[in-house]
Amino acid sequence: MAMLSRPVYGILSPQTGKNHLLIADAEGAAAILDLAKKTSPDFFAAAEVMFVPGPDGGKYVEALKALVPGRLYEGPSIAAAMPRLRQIFGAAHMGLRLYVAGTESLIGQVVQAASEAGIEHASIQTEHRGSWARRVQCVHCKGITENVTTQPVKCSHCGLLLLVRDHYSRRYAAFQGVCINAEDPSEIPPTEEMFR
Amino acid sequence: MGINFKKETFRDDYSFKNSPEQVRRFPFPFHEDGYMYSVNIEPHVGGRTGTVFEHLFDVDEHYVSEMQDRAMVLAEDPLRCQSLPHMTLAGWDTLELLMTEKAKSYPEHFSLTRDGDKWHWINRPLGIDDHFTFGDTSTLPYGPLEYITRQSQGDFAVLDQRDNNLWMDAGIVTTQADWSLDFDIGMNFFEWHAPVPLAHELGIFTRALKFLMAMQQGQPARRLNWTMTINPRLDTSPENFHKWGTDRATVTPENVGQKVHLRVEVQMFFRLPRSNALLFPIRCYLIKMDELVSSAKWGRRFHRVLRDLPDELAEYKGLVRYRPTVVEWLSKRDDGKPTSSGYGPD
Amino acid sequence: MKAGSNRIEAVVTDVVAVNELVKRFHFERPDGGILPTFSGGAHIVVEMRDDGRTRLNPYSLMSSPLDTRDYTISVRRDDVGRGGSLFMHSRVKPGQSMVISNPVNLFSLDLRAKKHLMIAGGIGITPFVAQTSQLAGEGGNFELHYSCRSDALATYADVLKQRHGRRIHVYRDDHDEKLDLPRLLAGQPLGTHLYVCGPAGMITWVRNTAAAAGWPAETVHYEHFAAPQPGKPFDVTLAVSGIGIRVGEHESLLEAIEAAGLDPPYLCRGGVCGQCETNVISSDGKFLHNDHWLSEEEHRSGCKIMPCVSRFEGKSLVLER
Numbered sequence: 001m002a003m004l005s006r007p008v009y010g011i012l013s014p015q016t017g018k019n020h021l022l023i024a025d026a027e028g029a030a031a032i033l034d035l036a037k038k039t040s041p042d043f044f045a046a047a048e049v050m051f052v053p054g055p056d057g058g059k060y061v062e063a064l065k066a067l068v069p070g071r072l073y074e075g076p077s078i079a080a081a082m083p084r085l086r087q088i089f090g091a092a093h094m095g096l097r098l099y100v101a102g103t104e105s106l107i108g109q110v111v112q113a114a115s116e117a118g119i120e121h122a123s124i125q126t127e128h129r130g131s132w133a134r135r136v137q138c139v140h141c142k143g144i145t146e147n148v149t150t151q152p153v154k155c156s157h158c159g160l161l162l163l164v165r166d167h168y169s170r171r172y173a174a175f176q177g178v179c180i181n182a183e184d185p186s187e188i189p190p191t192e193e194m195f196r
Numbered sequence: 197m198g199i200n201f202k203k204e205t206f207r208d209d210y211s212f213k214n215s216p217e218q219v220r221r222f223p224f225p226f227h228e229d230g231y232m233y234s235v236n237i238e239p240h241v242g243g244r245t246g247t248v249f250e251h252l253f254d255v256d257e258h259y260v261s262e263m264q265d266r267a268m269v270l271a272e273d274p275l276r277c278q279s280l281p282h283m284t285l286a287g288w289d290t291l292e293l294l295m296t297e298k299a300k301s302y303p304e305h306f307s308l309t310r311d312g313d314k315w316h317w318i319n320r321p322l323g324i325d326d327h328f329t330f331g332d333t334s335t336l337p338y339g340p341l342e343y344i345t346r347q348s349q350g351d352f353a354v355l356d357q358r359d360n361n362l363w364m365d366a367g368i369v370t371t372q373a374d375w376s377l378d379f380d381i382g383m384n385f386f387e388w389h390a391p392v393p394l395a396h397e398l399g400i401f402t403r404a405l406k407f408l409m410a411m412q413q414g415q416p417a418r419r420l421n422w423t424m425t426i427n428p429r430l431d432t433s434p435e436n437f438h439k440w441g442t443d444r445a446t447v448t449p450e451n452v453g454q455k456v457h458l459r460v461e462v463q464m465f466f467r468l469p470r471s472n473a474l475l476f477p478i479r480c481y482l483i484k485m486d487e488l489v490s491s492a493k494w495g496r497r498f499h500r501v502l503r504d505l506p507d508e509l510a511e512y513k514g515l516v517r518y519r520p521t522v523v524e525w526l527s528k529r530d531d532g533k534p535t536s537s538g539y540g541p542d
Numbered sequence: 543m544k545a546g547s548n549r550i551e552a553v554v555t556d557v558v559a560v561n562e563l564v565k566r567f568h569f570e571r572p573d574g575g576i577l578p579t580f581s582g583g584a585h586i587v588v589e590m591r592d593d594g595r596t597r598l599n600p601y602s603l604m605s606s607p608l609d610t611r612d613y614t615i616s617v618r619r620d621d622v623g624r625g626g627s628l629f630m631h632s633r634v635k636p637g638q639s640m641v642i643s644n645p646v647n648l649f650s651l652d653l654r655a656k657k658h659l660m661i662a663g664g665i666g667i668t669p670f671v672a673q674t675s676q677l678a679g680e681g682g683n684f685e686l687h688y689s690c691r692s693d694a695l696a697t698y699a700d701v702l703k704q705r706h707g708r709r710i711h712v713y714r715d716d717h718d719e720k721l722d723l724p725r726l727l728a729g730q731p732l733g734t735h736l737y738v739c740g741p742a743g744m745i746t747w748v749r750n751t752a753a754a755a756g757w758p759a760e761t762v763h764y765e766h767f768a769a770p771q772p773g774k775p776f777d778v779t780l781a782v783s784g785i786g787i788r789v790g791e792h793e794s795l796l797e798a799i800e801a802a803g804l805d806p807p808y809l810c811r812g813g814v815c816g817q818c819e820t821n822v823i824s825s826d827g828k829f830l831h832n833d834h835w836l837s838e839e840e841h842r843s844g845c846k847i848m849p850c851v852s853r854f855e856g857k858s859l860v861l862e863r
Binding site: 122140160166172182183 | 275359376378379382440441
Binding site: 017096097117119122 | 654655656727728729730731732733734753754755756757758759760761
């Protein structure tokens with residue numbers, strides 16, 4: 001059975017709306033380019049594209065420009081893009097549709113900010129592209145460890161060895177990490193690459 | 197008369213124990229010699245004297261000490277009580293329900309005087325005497341949910357109802373069976389139950405959700421759940437798992453009777469009137485194995501239940517490491533005789 | 543455990559003719575004690591004893607949830623319906639004892655909303671009278687747009703304007719005033735929730751307009767009780783209880799099942815809540831589905847029926863009841 005607390009990602013599809021905000025990181029840009037094959041001619045005129053290329057996404061910038069969106073933003077990191085995103089949400093009206101494509105970390109953080117702004121999470125179009133690395137919240141110290149690819153993983157804040165559970169919080173945009181050897185701290189299970 | 201409140205601890209020296217009267221009213225959760233999930237929801241009506249179901253919100257001999265333990269947990273970790281912004285009204289609903297019922301059930305310990313929105317609340321066991329304005333958060337030392345649940349045994353989750361689902365949008369959780377309110381807050385019914393094995397496949401949650409969404413005010417319901425805890429620790433939170441997890445490796449044939457506890461949750465459901473939210477109190481009762489086997493029927497039956505429990509459930513409930521030791525200990529107290537049906541101790 | 547069975551003994555303390563079509567009824571407890579607290583948008587089910595028949599009709603509570611010394615409902619007279627509203631208008635008098643249900647809310651506010659935008663048509667104003675009182679009491683952000691035929695039939699428009707001033711907008715058909723809905727929707731801030739209650743055609747119009755303007759379905763809430771429609775009498779076999787019943791012209795299937803002594807669960811009696819959903823064991827004839835609960839596929843399958851509002855025409859119908 002699929003994990004019930006984990007978000008289900010789909011394939012971006014055009015929604016009825018007055019305005020469109022599309023956000024992608026790295027390989028997520030390819031999802032926007034695929035979406036563009038299905039949109040009406042005037043779609044991108046009423047759209048803003050926010051793109052965080054990262055080390056490997058630069059090759060998509062020209063193709064995104066060629067879509068001639070109403071506004072195009074290119075930013076160095078997800079964190080750097082967040083203030084702009086919150087400003088857009090604060091000034092927006094109903095009828096704005098949101099599309100997010102790329103890493104689970106980007107999708108999680110955008111959905112989190114959108115929910116705070118009053119956008120129904122179920123109404124957001126999401127598509128996963130690129131890395132499956134997870135954001136993990138340590139249930140013990142509450143610190144978040146980014147880009148987790150192994151099972152178990154050492155918490156980057158408190159140092160406990162964490163089992164990454166298949167339990168996901170939209171509010172934290174993170175998976176839950178619970179101490180794997182709490183019953184017997186001398187047990188050190190082998191570390192395996194799991195989330196690529 | 198009134199309740200003889202005990203002074204005891206649920207940590208460090210673990211001085212908690214049940215009086216013989218408290219053992220007799222323990223809500224033993226097995227009506228037959230086996231256990232599997234079921235929806236098992238029944239109307240929550242008061243009235244049966246000598247049981248924990250006599251009143252809608254049971255107050256027992258552990259009340260004062262449990263509230264002291266809760267205050268300690270909250271001082272260490274304030275994230276154990278949270279309420280998303282839209283849940284304040286449901287907090288006032290909860291406060292009204294708990295104050296009204298406590299004052300009605302235990303007038304010698306609690307009293308509530310209402311004059312319009314000017315309320316006067318007296319909680320004698322905890323030495324509280326407060327005047328406040330109902331609906332005005334600035335007149336209480338905490339938010340309404342935290343204020344009243346610092347004075348009420350058991351955990352409380354408050355579920356918002358919308359979009360054909362229930363959403364865990366507020367709560368106070370300091371005596372939980374291994375789940376994190378801080379992590380689960382904001383999740384819907386299926387999401388926060390995601391880690392529970394087997395029950396999804398059985399369609400349990402789909403049926404339970406349908407029932408809960410149709411619940412009406414004035415018609416509360418309840419169900420029982422259970423797990424086990426080593427040492428009488430109330431705060432078996434995932435947050436502190438790295439501190440209490442080692443307890444599970446300390447069970448020996450010699451200490452089962454005092455160290456191993458059956459932990460029963462009485463889960464209740466109330467429709468809240470102003471917010472249309474659902475209040476989900478989860479009241480925890482602990483009983484030592486030595487206390488449990490003082491009823492021959494309970495000892496026999498719990499032996500059979502624990503022995504035959506499916507491995508997935510034992511894993512989920514965290515019993516794997518010590519189950520064989522406890523089953524062995526209980527087997528010596530099971531004479532193989534048939535047990536009578538029903539929950540009572542005989 | 544059965545839903546819908548919690549009954550309250552009440553006394554009608556006042557009946558007020560609001561205009562030529564609408565009467566308002568006030569209920570109190572016989573001992574004057576306070577009634578259960580409720581939330582804006584809740585309804586009660588009123589039991590009507592009409593010459594040996596019992597009718598149970600749902601009506602939205604319109605009194606303030608902040609004051610439950612009495613409950614008030616408003617009933618619009620329907621001269622072609624099954625007679626429930628006529629009974630209320632002609633037979634219910636002050637001083638009369640009646641039985642009402644505990645309040646149930648199937649049209650509740652989404653309290654996460656940054657703003658509540660309400661659209662009412664005609665008698666659909668009643669749940670909003672309670673909801674606006676509740677929101678005003680908490681300093682909530684709301685706006686109500688109310689369409690009616692004329693000043694004479696603008697039920698409670700004066701009261702609402704007096705209470706909430708510029709938050710209330712009234713559109714009168716006979717003055718050719720019309721709500722410009724696309725424009726209204728376009729100006730709403732992110733996080734607004736939309737609520738509509740009124741005639742079926744209006745609900746459809748508002749839902750479609752909102753969908754076309756890009757409003758997610760989760761932000762659009764509607765109260766859509768169907769009234770049971772009269773129809774040709776039909777016979778039904780209740781297989782579990784082993785009895786046969788006849789559903790009269792002005793009776794619903796649910797009422798006929800209840801008259802036979804059965805006690806199926808219900809909350810809304812208007813085809814919305816899903817509680818009385820009943821399996822069909824066999825049928826030979828045509829279903830007249832009037833509910834908003836079952837899917838179109840379920841309607842076509844002939845395997846389920848909502849007895850509160852739906853009927854049947856044909857040779858035989860066997861239900862799992």
